[in-house]
Amino acid sequence: MEKQQYVCPKCGNTHYESDQFQATGGNFARVFDVQNKKFTTISCSRCGYTELYKCATSEGWDILDFLMG
Template sequence: MEKQQYVCPKCGCTHYEHDQFQATGGNFAKIFDVQNKKFITISCAQCGFTELYKATSSDGWNVLDFLMS
């Protein structure tokens, strides 16, 4: 499989930053403040255009997150 290089669709820059964040999803998660949705972000280093990608999460971490909140 060939590795692809990032190219910003807005400005054409090839430099980027990546990060991740969690968010709540559904009424049950909102009531108990459980952040059960995980996303990876890819942001252009030049213009800041950001794409979100859904990340996989394990049920074990979701239960642990629920117990810690």
């Protein structure tokens, strides 16, 4: 597998910052405040353009998140 270099589609910059966040999705998840959607973000360090990539989640972590509230 070939490693690709990041190039911002807006400004052409080749430097980026990566982060993750979780969000609540669906009615059941909102009622019980379960953050069952996970995303990785890639943000251009020059212009701030950000792309979201959905991450796979496991039911075990969803249950743990529910129990810890």
